[in-house]
Amino acid sequence: MALTHKKMNLFDAPELSILAHACNCRGSWGAGIALEFQKRFPKAYKTYQSTCKEINGEMAGGAILTDLENQHFVACLFTSNGYGKSTDPKEKILENTARAVRLLLELSFEKGFPIYSNKFNSGLFRVPWEETEAILKPLVEKYNAEWVVCEA
Numbered sequence: 001m002a003l004t005h006k007k008m009n010l011f012d013a014p015e016l017s018i019l020a021h022a023c024n025c026r027g028s029w030g031a032g033i034a035l036e037f038q039k040r041f042p043k044a045y046k047t048y049q050s051t052c053k054e055i056n057g058e059m060a061g062g063a064i065l066t067d068l069e070n071q072h073f074v075a076c077l078f079t080s081n082g083y084g085k086s087t088d089p090k091e092k093i094l095e096n097t098a099r100a101v102r103l104l105l106e107l108s109f110e111k112g113f114p115i116y117s118n119k120f121n122s123g124l125f126r127v128p129w130e131e132t133e134a135i136l137k138p139l140v141e142k143y144n145a146e147w148v149v150c151e152a
Contacts, residue, residue: 001140001144001145001146001147002140002141002146002147003133003136003137003140003141003147003149004147004148004149005148005149005151006148006149006150006151007151007152008150008151008152009150009152010033010116010117010118010150010152011036011040012150013072013114013116013148013150014114015071015072016068016071016072016073016113017072017073017113017114017115017116018065018072018073018074018075018104018108018111018113018114018115018116019037019072019073019074019075019116019117020074020075020076020077020104020115020116020117020120021033021034021037021074021075021076021077021117021118021120022077022079022080022097022120022121022125023048023076023077023078023079024078024080024081024082024083024087025052025055025058025059025060025078025080025081025082026052026081026082026083027048027049027052027053028083029045029048030083031083031124032123032124033118033123037074040070041066041069041070041072041074042069043066043067043069044066044067044069044074044076047064047066047067048064048066048074048076051064051076058081059078060078060079060080060081060088060092060096061078061079061095061096061098061099061100061103062078062099062100062103063075063076063077063078063100063101063103063104063107064076065104065107065108073108073111073113075104075107075108075115077097077100077101077104077120078096078100079093079096079097079100079120079121079125080092080093080096080125083124083125084124087124087125087126088125090126090127090131093121093125093127094121094127094131094132094135097121097127097132097135097136098135098139101135101136101139102139105139105140105142105143105145106143108145109143109145114145114146114147114148115145115146115147115148116147116148116149116150117147117148117149117150118149118150119132119133119149119151120132133149
């Protein structure tokens with residue numbers, strides 16, 4: 001298994017796959033691809049929001065994997081405590097990304113489902129994709145996971 005890239009829409013991933021995206025720790029999916037996740041996966045959004053309330057906005061470097069909804073699992077990678085003008089610095093986001101991806105791979109290992117994502121962190125968190133990918137690739141290889149980066 002390995003990290004691959006495909007020209008496809010993330011939301012066209014096969015059934016029973018994991019759709020992963022970067023999240024803030026404040027309970028807001030109000031812009032970017034997160035807003036699309038909110039529309040398509042309302043139960044996952046509620047799980048995400050309740051998790052953020054429980055941890056009081058301090059879960060950077062964590063990850064959650066929600067229950068099956070619309071034939072997909074949703075993985076929230078908590079890569080920044082804040083969002084907008086309160087987004088964490090790039091170095092902190094990359095550090096959090098390594099911890100969050102490792103946790104997701106551990107959570108998903110037994111399930112064995114493929115993981116699909118966009119080029120997370122590169123949008124509203126303003127981290128160059130190449131820097132996130134440099135962290136992601138060795139972890140995917142270490143866990144022998146199947147991770148597809150969707151490029152629409």
